[in-house]
Amino acid sequence: MELTQNKISSLRMEHITKRFPGVLASDDITLNIGEGEVLALVGENGAGKTTLMNILMGLYQPDEGRILINGEEVRFKSPNDAFAAGLGMVHQQYMLVANMTVLENIALGFKQAWSALKLDLQMVRNRILEISEKYGLAVDPDAYVWQLSVGEQQRVELVKTLCLGARFLILDEPTSALTPQETDELIVLLKNMSSELSIIFISHKLQEVKDLSNKIAILRHGAVVFEGDTHEHSLSDIAALMTGHEVDLPQNEETSETGTPVLDIKNINVKSDRGFLALTDLNLTINSGEIVGLAGVSGNGQRELAEAINGLRKVESGEIQFFGEDIANKTPHYIIEAGMGYVPEERNTEGIVPSFSLKENLILKDTERDHFSKKSFLKNKAIDQNAEELRIKFDIRSPNISVAAGSLSGGNIQKVILAREISRKPKFLIAVYPIRGLDLGAAEFIHKQLLEIRKEGIGILLISEELDEILDLSDRVAVIFKGQIQKVLKRKDATRRSLGILMAGVHDDKTV
Numbered sequence: 001m002e003l004t005q006n007k008i009s010s011l012r013m014e015h016i017t018k019r020f021p022g023v024l025a026s027d028d029i030t031l032n033i034g035e036g037e038v039l040a041l042v043g044e045n046g047a048g049k050t051t052l053m054n055i056l057m058g059l060y061q062p063d064e065g066r067i068l069i070n071g072e073e074v075r076f077k078s079p080n081d082a083f084a085a086g087l088g089m090v091h092q093q094y095m096l097v098a099n100m101t102v103l104e105n106i107a108l109g110f111k112q113a114w115s116a117l118k119l120d121l122q123m124v125r126n127r128i129l130e131i132s133e134k135y136g137l138a139v140d141p142d143a144y145v146w147q148l149s150v151g152e153q154q155r156v157e158l159v160k161t162l163c164l165g166a167r168f169l170i171l172d173e174p175t176s177a178l179t180p181q182e183t184d185e186l187i188v189l190l191k192n193m194s195s196e197l198s199i200i201f202i203s204h205k206l207q208e209v210k211d212l213s214n215k216i217a218i219l220r221h222g223a224v225v226f227e228g229d230t231h232e233h234s235l236s237d238i239a240a241l242m243t244g245h246e247v248d249l250p251q252n253e254e255t256s257e258t259g260t261p262v263l264d265i266k267n268i269n270v271k272s273d274r275g276f277l278a279l280t281d282l283n284l285t286i287n288s289g290e291i292v293g294l295a296g297v298s299g300n301g302q303r304e305l306a307e308a309i310n311g312l313r314k315v316e317s318g319e320i321q322f323f324g325e326d327i328a329n330k331t332p333h334y335i336i337e338a339g340m341g342y343v344p345e346e347r348n349t350e351g352i353v354p355s356f357s358l359k360e361n362l363i364l365k366d367t368e369r370d371h372f373s374k375k376s377f378l379k380n381k382a383i384d385q386n387a388e389e390l391r392i393k394f395d396i397r398s399p400n401i402s403v404a405a406g407s408l409s410g411g412n413i414q415k416v417i418l419a420r421e422i423s424r425k426p427k428f429l430i431a432v433y434p435i436r437g438l439d440l441g442a443a444e445f446i447h448k449q450l451l452e453i454r455k456e457g458i459g460i461l462l463i464s465e466e467l468d469e470i471l472d473l474s475d476r477v478a479v480i481f482k483g484q485i486q487k488v489l490k491r492k493d494a495t496r497r498s499l500g501i502l503m504a505g506v507h508d509d510k511t512v
Contacts, residue, residue: 008086008168008198009035009070016065018051020407022399025051026062027223033168033215038190038199040209040230042242043219044439045411046397049202050091052219053170057089058082083109088166090157090174096145103128103141106160124163131162135189147273149299149345169193172202173436187211204439206235218242243441250447251472252291252491254455259288261321262428262459263309268318268328270301270308270483278304279483281318286428289457291450292488293464293474295499301483302463303345306432309461310342311335323427336365341426343417343434345463347410351417354406358398359387361405362420386423394419395445411438415446422449429453432463447473467496481505 011033018026025048033039041049054060056067058076066073069085076082082089096105106124107113113120128141137155145153158174171190175183190199190212203209209216210230218226218241226241233241240246263286272278278301286292296302307313309320311332320328327335336342344350352361363372363383372379372386387401394415398408405416418434431450435443450473454460464470470477477494479486479502486502 010068011168011198012068013052013056014066014068016052016055016062016067018048018055018060018062022403024222026055027221029065029219029222029224031217031224031227033198033200035198036194037215038194038201038213040213040216041200041202041219042204042206042209042216042238044242045415045442046409047219047439048222049219050172050409051222053089053172053200053202056082056170057087083164083166086165086167087170088161088164088168089170089172090154090161091172094153094157096153096156098144098146100145101141102139102143102145102148102156105145105156106141106163109160109164127163128159131159135159135162136185143274149303152299154298167197168199169197170200170202173204174201175203175205175208183208204443206238206440209238210235220244239440242439245441249440249444249468249472250451252451252454252475254451254475259290259457259459261285262288262323263461264319264321265305265309266319266321268308268320269316270304270313271316272304277316277483279308282480282484284478284485284488286459286461288459289454290475291454291460291462291473293462293470293477294480295464295467295470295477295503296480297503298465300480302432302480304483305480306342306345306430306461306463309335309430310340339427341421341424341429343414343421343429343431345432347413347417348406352405352413355404357402358391358396358405358408358416359383359401361416362387362390362423364420365424390419390423395442411442414438415442418446418449422453426458428459428461430461430463433465434462435464435466435469443469467499470494470499471496479503 013029013031016026016029029052043049051060055062058078058081068074074085103121103125106128107119107121110124110127113123125141128139131137132139137159139152139156139159145156148156154174161169175186187208201213213230216228216230216238217224236246265282265284267281267283268279269277269281270279282305294302304313308315311330311334315328318328319326322338327338348354353364363386366372367378372382384401391398391401396415396419397412405413414436421429435446438446450460462470462473471494474491476488476490477499478488479499481503482505489498
């Protein structure tokens with residue numbers, strides 16, 4: 001059946017079943033979305049949410065079941081078929097070509113701009129600027145994707161989907177890189193858009209689920225365990241239905257005591273991939289046994305700071321004192337051996353080797369340790385035992401320890417990285433978006449782990465755009481804007497409003 005991009009008055013997935021080796025990813029799922037409805041699809045990591053949406057978008061073919069649009073069965077052999085029917089998806093794992101510009105990425109799917117052998121890039125540029133202005137989604141058409149932060153890439157994905165004329169929108173964790181103000185604006189935008197199109201909204205942020213959706217479906221182990229009206233259930237009800245138990249995110253209630261400085265950053269200047277200074281005379285000190293949260297809108301120097309500290313990016317000038325030693329421009333291996341732990345922003349390309357097994361990824365930094373190798377030969381028994389212990393302790397959902405790490409869900413990949421870094425007993429930990437893409441149960445566990453190693457006297461730099469996470473865990477909060485620290489606040493003085501104002505670049509003591 002051929003469909004054009006007319007209004008989609010109803011979409012139904014009937015008895016969808018999908019199996020992968022060792023995993024039943026979708027177990028006889030039936031869902032209905034009507035015209036103008038916003039359906040929140042929630043569940044723990046590995047519950048099958050993204051797999052189900054990939055089936056809807058034609059990336060996977062179901063083993064059983066069918067999809068109906070406006071009452072008529074459709075078969076999507078590829079995402080192009082889904083686009084033609086008016087479906088658009090912003091994926092959790094971005095579908096962008098890294099060595100092409102934003103303009104070129106969007107042009108790839110912009111069929112209206114192609115005629116004969118000619119591509120009208122000006123038409124694409126005009127469309128990008130129109131969508132960006134209309135929805136307040138600022139992107140630079142001429143920037144290369146590899147130069148963009150995760151949050152900026154997410155914005156590009158949303159602009160791309162809207163440019164292609166989606167009439168039915170699927171959003172997979174769309175607010176993970178936005179400030180509270182931007183998130184509120186996006187929720188208002190999506191509510192307004194729901195008068196024109198239907199939306200499936202995948203999120204672990206239950207307040208957003210409550211604010212935006214009118215229906216909710218909860219997946220667990222690939223099956224729908226609950227469907228209902230969102231307004232009839234509290235946040236705690238939804239969290240309990242997701243996880244099977246009551247969820248209580250921990251908070252840092254310890255008394256802030258001034259330890260000795262362990263990471264002392266002095267006037268560092270660091271360039272971005274595009275050649276301009278991403279960090280300008282930045283200063284920040286973190287003591288032993290404290291968590292310093294770094295709050296800021298994505299793209300204000302967070303990535304460059306984390307990479308500079310870990311030896312992955314050149315420091316033009318300034319010092320990074322780590323336990324009294326300047327480690328600026330030391331090699332990553334040297335810095336790892338000095339006791340630095342690192343949870344990177346890009347988990348799939350920097351945090352793991354996707355083709356390596358789960359057990360291999362868990363020892364990436366320790367292959368030279370006597371416990372795991374002898375005379376350059378790996379000790380497979382010790383490696384297997386380590387992986388099994390960490391898989392259980394960190395609740396990593398995988399068929400076995402030999403599965404390729406890249407085949408795991410995004411949240412489970414994050415658990416692998418956290419398991420490796422925390423189990424190594426670092427002297428200091430840099431955690432960049434540690435719970436991005438994690439369900440509430442996993443976030444609860446990870447936060448407990450971070451607070452536990454804080455008690456052991458380990459300093460932590462927590463980089464996050466989740467203000468609730470920053471406020472729950474931090475002893476002090478530093479706000480970064482355009483490569484400089486705007487202000488450092490004690491936990492008792494930090495509020496969502498004061499941080500949001502500073503994150504927007506307003507530095508007025510009267511307002512904060």
